[in-house]
Amino acid sequence: MNEQRLRRRRRDLEKEIDRLWRLLGLPGNRKPPFDWASGSSVGIRPDGTLGYFWFERGELVSEQRTDDVSELLYWIVGGALYGPEWSLERKSAALYALDPAWGARWCAELAERVGPERRHEVPALPPERPFVLRKSESRRPKQRWGSRAPLASGHGHDVAQCEWCRPLRSEELPAFPRIRLLDR
Numbered sequence: 001m002n003e004q005r006l007r008r009r010r011r012d013l014e015k016e017i018d019r020l021w022r023l024l025g026l027p028g029n030r031k032p033p034f035d036w037a038s039g040s041s042v043g044i045r046p047d048g049t050l051g052y053f054w055f056e057r058g059e060l061v062s063e064q065r066t067d068d069v070s071e072l073l074y075w076i077v078g079g080a081l082y083g084p085e086w087s088l089e090r091k092s093a094a095l096y097a098l099d100p101a102w103g104a105r106w107c108a109e110l111a112e113r114v115g116p117e118r119r120h121e122v123p124a125l126p127p128e129r130p131f132v133l134r135k136s137e138s139r140r141p142k143q144r145w146g147s148r149a150p151l152a153s154g155h156g157h158d159v160a161q162c163e164w165c166r167p168l169r170s171e172e173l174p175a176f177p178r179i180r181l182l183d184r
Contacts, residue, residue: 010034010044013069017042020077023133024094030080040079042072052076074102092123093131100125 014034021031032040036055043051050072054062066072077098081091088110096103103125111122 006044006046006048009048013042013044013050013072016069016073017076020073020098021080023098024077024081025134026080032076032079040076042076052079070099074099074105077102078106088121089123089127089129090131092125093127093129096125096127097131097133103127 017031021028032042032052034042034044036043036053038055038057041053041055043053045051048067050066050069052064052072052075053060064075074095078091078095081094086094092103092107092110095106107122107125111119114121
C-alpha cells in the first residue's frame with residue numbers, strides 16, 4: 001500500500017472508532033491511540049494488515065493481527081467495555097446492538113472461557129433488556145459567541161423574543177432544591 005492509501009485507511013478507521021464511541025457513550029480515554037503508548041494501541045502495517053496491541057510498561061504483552069476491519073473493531077470495542085458499569089448482560093447487549101454477530105461471538109467466547117460448570121452465567125441472546133445506542137450525531141457543534149446569523153427575513157436577531165437569549169426574571173427561575181441533612 002502506498003502512503004496515501006495508508007493515511008486514508010487510518011482516517012476511515014479513526015472515524016469509525018469515533019462513531020462507535022459516540023453510539024456507546026464511552027469516555028475518550030478508553031479509545032486506543034494509533035501510537036505505541038502504554039495500554040492498547042491500534043496499528044496499520046505498510047502491507048495493510050491491521051493490528052491491535054497491548055503494551056505494559058513499554059513491553060508488548062499481546063498482539064492480534066487481521067485483515068478484516070470488523071474483527072479489529074470487535075477487539076477494540078470489546079476491550080473498552082470494562083469496569084463495574086459493564087456487567088456481562090450489558091456488555092453482551094451492547095455488542096449485540098452494534099452487530100448481532102459480535103454479541104454471539106462474545107457470548108460463545110465467554111462460554112468457552114467459563115466452562116460447563118458456569119455456563120448458566122453466560123447471557124442469552126437476544127438480550128432481555130436491549131442496549132439503547134445513542135444517536136450518532138448526539139452532540140451539536142459548539143456555537144461561537146457573536147456568530148448568530150440574521151433571520152431569513154433580513155431582520156436582525158430579536159433578543160427580547162428569543163427564548164434562549166432573553167434574561168429570566170426572578171420569578172421564572174427554578175426553585176433551588178431543598179436538601180435535609182441527616183445527623184448521624
